[in-house]
Amino acid sequence: MKKIIVTGGSGLLGPWVIREFLEHGYEVLNADTRPLPEPLCPTWITDLTNLGEAYGVLEGAYAVVHLAAIPAAYLRPNEVTFQNNVLSTYNILEAASGLGIKKAVITSSESSYGIVFAVNRIAPQYVPMDESHPQLPQDSYGLSKIVNEETAAMFHRKSGMQVVSFRLGNVISPAMYERFPGFIHQPVERERILWSYIDTRDAASAYRLAVEAEGLGAVAMNIAADDTSMDMKSRDLMAASFPEVTDFRAPLEGYETLLSNELAKRLLGWQPVHHWRDYVTF
Template identity: 70%
Template sequence: MKKVVVTGGSGLLGSAVIQEFLDHDYEVINADIKYPKETLCKTVITDLTNLGEVYGVLSGADAVVHLAAIPVAYSHPNEVTFENNVMSTYNILEAAANLGIKKAVISSSESSYGICFSKQNLAPQYVPIDEEHPQLPEESYGLSKIVNEKTADMIHARTGMQVVSMRLGNVISPEMYKNFPDFIHNPELRKTILWSYIDTRDAASAYRLAIETDGLGSVALNIGADETSMDIESKKLIAECFPEVKDFRGELSGFAPLLNSEKAKQLLNWKPIHKWRNYVKQL
C-alpha cells in the first residue's frame, strides 16, 4: 500500500481528494492546521511554514498532494497571503525532494492568469484560455501561484522529482450545486472566472491520476469542467461581457468551457464526469 500525504485535507477540496485516494487503496495522512469536520483518515496538525514540521509529516510517504493555502486574494494582507502560500509550497517540495519522494502535485489556480481578481477589468487575450495564456495577476494570491509553479520547475530540475501544478477552476463541492440557480442566468456574477467550475470529485481524480502517471516532469495543467457554469451559451457570454475578445481558439459551440483542460485530459487520461445540469433543476 502506498502512502500519500494530503496537505489541507480539512478544506473544501480536501475530503474529496482524501476519499479518492482511500477508494484506490492508499494509506492517507491529512496534514492541516485544523481537524476536518468528518474523520476519513489520520490528521497530523502541521504548520507547513515550518520546514522541520514538514519533514516530520512527510517522512515515509511515497507521494504528496499539496492543497493547503490561503485560498483567495484579499482575505489577508497581501504579504501574509504571499508568504504563507509561497513558503508552505517551497517547504513541501524541498522536504519531499530531500526525503526521496518521487511525485508531488501542488494546487495552482486559474487566478494566475490575472482576470479573477483584477481591479482593472482585465480581459482574456483569447478563449478558451489554455496553459500558454499569459499570467498577469495584480495581487499576491495569483503571484504566489506563479512562484509556486516556478518552485516546482526548480525542484524538478535539481532532483528530477515529478511535480504537477493544477490550475484549478472554481471548485464546487456537491452541496454547492444548490447555489447555481442564483447565477446561471446572470453573466456578470461569474465573468472574472470565465464562468468556470470543477466538481471536487473530478478534481480529486485528476490529483490521483497525476500521482499515478509517470514521465510528466514539471507541468502546469488547467483543471475545469467540460462546460461553463451558466445556462447561457459561451459565445453570447463573451460577446456580452468581453466584447473586445476576438481571438477564438476553438468553435465554442453551446456551453463549451472557456478554461481549456485538454492538456490534462491527454496527459493524465482524465475526464471530468460531473455536470451541474445533472444536479440542478433549471429555472
C-alpha cells in the same frame, strides 16, 4: 500500501481528495492547521510554513498532494497570503525532494491568469484560455501561485521529482449546486472566472491520476469541467462580458468551457464526469 500525504485536507476540496485516494487503496495522512470535519484518515496538526514540520509529515510518503493555502486574494493581508502560500509550498517541495519522494502534485489556480482579482480590469487575450495564456496577476494570491509553479520547476530540475501543478477552476462541492439557479443567467457574477467550475469529485480524480502518471516532469495544467457553470452559450457569455475578445481558438457552438482542459485530458487520461446540469433543477 502506498502512503499519500494530503496537505490542507481539512478544507473544501481536501476531504474529496482524501476519499479518492482511500477508495483506490492508498493510505492517507492529512496535514493541516485544523482537524478534518469528518474522521476520514489521521490528521497531523501542523503549520507547513515551518520546514521541520514539512519534513516530519512527509516521512515515509510515496507522494504528496499539496492543497494547503489561503485560497483566494483579499481574505488575509496581501503579504500574509503570499508568505503562507509560497513558503508552505517551498517547504513541502524542499522536504519531498530531500526525502527522495518522486511525485508531488501542487495546487495552482486559474487566478494566476490575473483576470479574477484584477484591480485594473483585464480580459482574456483569447479563449478557451489554455496554459500558454500569459499569467498577469495584480494580487499576491495569483502571484503566489506563479511562484509556486516556478518552485515546482526548480525542484524537478534539482531532483528529478515529478511535480504537477493544477490550475483549478472554481471548486464546487455537490452541496454547492443549490447556488446555481441564482446565477446561471447572470453573466456578470462569474465573468472574472470565465464562468469556470470543477466538481470536487472530478478534481479529486485528477489528483490521483497525476500521482499515478509517469514521466510528466514539471508541468502546469488547467483543471475545469467540460462546460461552463452557466445556462448561456459560451459565445453569448463572451459577447456580454468581454466583447473586445475576438480570438476564439475553438468552434464554441454550445456551453463549452472557456478554461481549456485539453492538456489534462491528454496527459492524464482524465475525464470530468460530473456536470452541473445533472444536479440542478431550473
